[in-house]
């Protein structure tokens with residue numbers, strides 16, 4: 001467990017020429033996943049140079065990068081035009097000109113570095129999964145509450161789940177609140193691919209390896225986010241990578257989570273299918289919504305097919321929610337085709353600026369970035385793995401106090 005330290009002068013986001021706040025981000029590690037956020041930031045910078053409208057203002061800048069290896073850090077910094085590089089994460093945390101960190105290390109060290117970052121007074125965007133157990137979740141929660149109370153300052157700690165920040169997800173929220181699908185009956189989510197490179201993903205499940213932690217988590221995040229509820233029980237089945245319980249991981253996972261009122265979520269995930277697939281479906285008493293690329297939409301054609309049966313005439317109508325102009329045969333509603341990593345980064349930076357300027361923190365309490373959201377997720381993941389190991393259905397306590405109402 002990291003020692004807690006205190007900061008004397010909390011950093012505050014810098015201002016550009018138009019007095020717009022820019023969050024100064026420090027990237028922790030040279031992981032492959034950083035390419036998504038770096039791509040968004042490069043595009044933002046490019047746009048703001050070529051476009052005077054505030055629509056394209058760069059709201060974030062990468063101030064520094066750290067790695068366990070100073071040479072790697074400096075090469076990464078040179079490649080991506082990052083002003084400062086450090087050969088240790090401690091040095092980055094001591095940089096007063098870093099407001100927030102982006103934690104991209106392997107899963108088993110996330111909670112340690114979140115806690116160290118909080119103690120250094122930094123806002124945190126941490127790659128999923130933020131934590132690997134309820135115990136880690138509770139430690140992060142305690143460190144966060146302790147820091148905020150001691151310093152009278154709100155720190156944002158957000159789990160980087162890009163799927164929650166897409167236009168498709170906004171559209172699903174609208175569909176559910178409109179009631180057009182009727183009473184929800186069940187949801188189904190799937191994410192599989194062929195893991196071709198060696199990584200922490202083939203470490204034991206205790207260390208965050210396996211398909212459930214890597215990709216099976218996405219339909220669970222999305223369902224909890226949309227339903228605004230925590231499941232009450234679950235069961236899971238895995239195809240294990242070996243017979244050694246200490247070191248094996250789930251190469252493939254299938255599970256069912258039951259929410260209050262009996263709504264079921266079926267999930268499956270795999271690291272060993274020959275090609276990648278992903279889908280998410282919601283089925284209600286009046287209709288269904290089917291997404292072909294729900295977690296990481298990448299093109300304008302990644303939309304939602306909504307089938308609704310008219311209760312009086314029995315007639316089925318199909319709508320395709322998409323930004324694709326080729327969907328002319330169906331009744332088409334346009335979605336804004338935004339990069340999911342842009343939505344995620346924008347949300348994080350808006351929250352950092354909001355709490356740094358001491359404006360209302362009410363939104364922080366009710367948004368999906370509340371640390372409670374990660375706590376509820378940790379309970380689901382632990383319970384599913386426990387069920388797959390034991391062969392029993394596992395009861396869930398409904399999440400941490402207030403987690404579902406604060407999504």
Ligand SMILES: NC(=O)C1=CN([C@@H]2O[C@H](COP(=O)(O)OP(=O)(O)OC[C@H]3O[C@@H](n4cnc5c(N)ncnc54)[C@H](OP(=O)(O)O)[C@@H]3O)[C@@H](O)[C@H]2O)C=CC1
Nearest residue numbers: 029030031032033067068104105106107109127128129199
């Ligand atoms: N949201 C998304 O779309 C995606 C999210 N992810 C998440 O991002 C994270 C990183 O995944 P990925 O990019 O594939 O990872 P990589 O394997 O590419 O990189 C992880 C980095 O962490 C550092 N590292 C490696 N081992 C250790 C260790 N034992 N302790 C501390 N640091 C270590 C290394 O950086 P260095 O040598 O510089 O220290 C390494 O480059 C994971 O949590 C994953 O779940 C991954 C892919 C997509």
Ligand SMILES: O=C1OC[C@@H](O)[C@H](O)[C@H]1O
Nearest residue numbers: 128193201213214215296
């Ligand atoms: O989080 C993730 O999402 C996309 C996958 O390709 C990747 O392996 C995983 O870590």
